[in-house]
Amino acid sequence: MRNSKSKKSQKTNSTILFLVAVLAVGLLAYAGFFGFKNVFGYRVKPFTETINKGLDLQGGISVLEEIKGNVDNDTLERTIEMLSMRVNPEGVKETTVQREGKNRIRIEIPGEFNSKKVLDTIGKTGKLEFKGPDGNVILTGTDIKDASAYLDDMGSPTIGLELKEAGAKKFADATSKFLNQRIAIYMDDEMLTNPTVSAVITNGKATITGSETLEEASRQANIIKSGALPVTLEAVEFKTVGATLGSNALPLSMKAGAVGISLVLLFMLIYYRGPGLMADIALIFYVVLVLGTFSAVKATLTLSGIAGFLLTVGMAVDANVLIFERIKEELKLGKSIRNAIDAGFGKALSSILDSNITTIIAAIILYNLGSGSVKGFALTLMIGIVLSIFTALTITRFLLKLSVEMGLVNSTSHFGIKRG
Template sequence: MRNSRNSKSNKSKSTVMFILVLLIVGALAYTGAFGINNIFGYRVKSFEQAINKGLDLQGGISVLEELQAENIDNETIERTKELLSMRINPEGVKEISITREGSNRIRIEIPGEFDAKKVLETIGKTGKLEFKGPDGKVILTGKDIKNAKAYLDEMSKPTISLDLNQEGTGKFAEGTQKFLGKEIGIYMDGDLLTNPTVQSVITNGKATITGSSSLEEANRKANIIKSGALPVTLEAVEFKTVGATLGANALPLSMKAGAMGIGLVLLFMLIYYRGPGIMASIALVFYVVIVLLAFSVTGVTLTLSGIAGFLLTVGMAVDANVLIFERIKEEMKIGKTIKNATETGFNRALSSILDSNITTIIAGIVLYSLGSGSVKGFALTLMIGIVLSIFTALTVTKFLLKLGTEMGLLSDASHFGVKRG
């Protein structure tokens, strides 16, 4: 009697848990697909709105710049990329892409921007940074600045710290002594950035600038000060504007193809694996949701190649479930109970799943390290998807199979498509 009551209790608990899982997965999928306009005063964006889209999906401008110098070292190229990023995106809110191509070229992609003249003018700026005294004479230039960064001081006030090189230290010592108690203006390309008052004579090459209204403003000013002049001359060798119509056509078609592909996979799992196929389908929906959530949270910029990488990981997630279910069926055929067959099947499938996925992750790392542009996008979405597919297959699918067994949905070998003599 006690075993019977315990069995009924476990069945009830598992049924409630299974319904709860269905509701959670369904709610997440609905929210991801359509978003929620008002929940406790907050708006939750759909994945389509939250995930950053690349140049090929929403249009924009692509510029290929060539560095006009010989024997350029990696440090110079990386510094140039950093300074270009600060010029084009000083607030850090645009999803731009600046990548190296070959030994002396840099590609700049700015999704959603169509003002070609503005972009070329921004890239071609001299980057002339000057510190001027009240008399209008230049005290420092960008070449005298070693570093600038923003932080909150002990009073939580936004502050910019300046580090000067040896030559700049001497110049600034003279300037601050001469203009003690007066303002020194900081100009970028002739525009006033800030004009702090000299509080003391600075002889150690380390200064602080206060007066910013927020840490974001201080960080923006620090980035502009640090950007200075480019270390090399750039020349635009390729320039193209990608119309938004490409993205308007490509994205819906890609989403439609992806939805059809995933739908066919779910149908196959349901028909061929029956009961376990239901659990795998639920796990697969959950997997798609958490991958897209990861894309939106981590700020991945999705491109057409990135979508291809994502869909490839969906196939690999299904492949992991197929390996698990086939192993379980093999164990059942030799007479093991459903519970033991499930446990053994997962353990025996583990090595095969890890081998195939780790190999693909290594390939993704190589592609990401050596590739550029769309290749990097493909590799990044591939690696994120594979890591989450391993997690889903080995935890979520296993948990759902356990619930299915306990509540009676998977109580017989025939539910797994296995016939016993």
């Protein structure tokens, strides 16, 4: 009698837990794809608004710049910082400025179609200026010897500035004249920082405080140092993706992805029935989880990235197929459903890890050696594979066990196995 009540209670608890899980997945999916207009006064944006879209999805300009002559790694990194500030001074655009090869820099500006403006902005000589409160120029980039960022004794981000001999003399006069006043630092007429002069500096070595983080201080130090870089940039590749082409690519890609995922869900449901339904719920959660991760890490989604994402959906399904086939083998040996599920997951683990780890290694190589769209493909592939392993081994297993406990999957025929 007690055993019967215990089983009934377990079935009820499992049913409630299953319904809560399905409801949670449904709400997350709805929020991700459609959003909510008003949740406690806040608007929940859909993935289409929170995930950055690449050049090929919304149109824009891509430029490949080459630095003439031999440059070291520090010079290249500082040049990247300088170009980043030029093409995105407010820091709000979805621009990409990254190294490509030994001495090339790829610049992508989605939503921008004025090619002359972009080329003029990128190609102009960097102009670093220190200006006093009267607006007169005190120092230029040629007066800077070095600039670096560090944490001072109090743990505050600080920029250490070292000037050349001529610059040191000019700065000594300026700090004496403008003591307790501000000297602003500009790069290409954009204010970089505006520190207050707290002491007369005669030795050509100054410190600039006020940065909120060490990363911000490093960025500013690199830009200050880059003001004196004797580098020449040449555009070796230039392309414009039209707004119409870019805007058409996204809905077509979304439609193709929706059709592909729907066919996969339908296949799992028809072929594996009850267990297939659990896999479908886990797969929907997986899709939401991956897209949510893209949004959280501010990844830029491109056409190749969408291809990588859809590939990981296939690999997520493949993991479930491996698990279910292992379970079927265990059922054929006469094991109970519960024991077959535990054994199936355990025996499928090595196969799942082997296939996915080799793909992750390939993706890492592509990310490090590739460029532009190849990096986007590799990044989405890595994120998707890691999350597909997680959902297959945890979410699918969790849902499958609940389905057994509540009696939804209680016969070997639900796995396609008929016992005589």
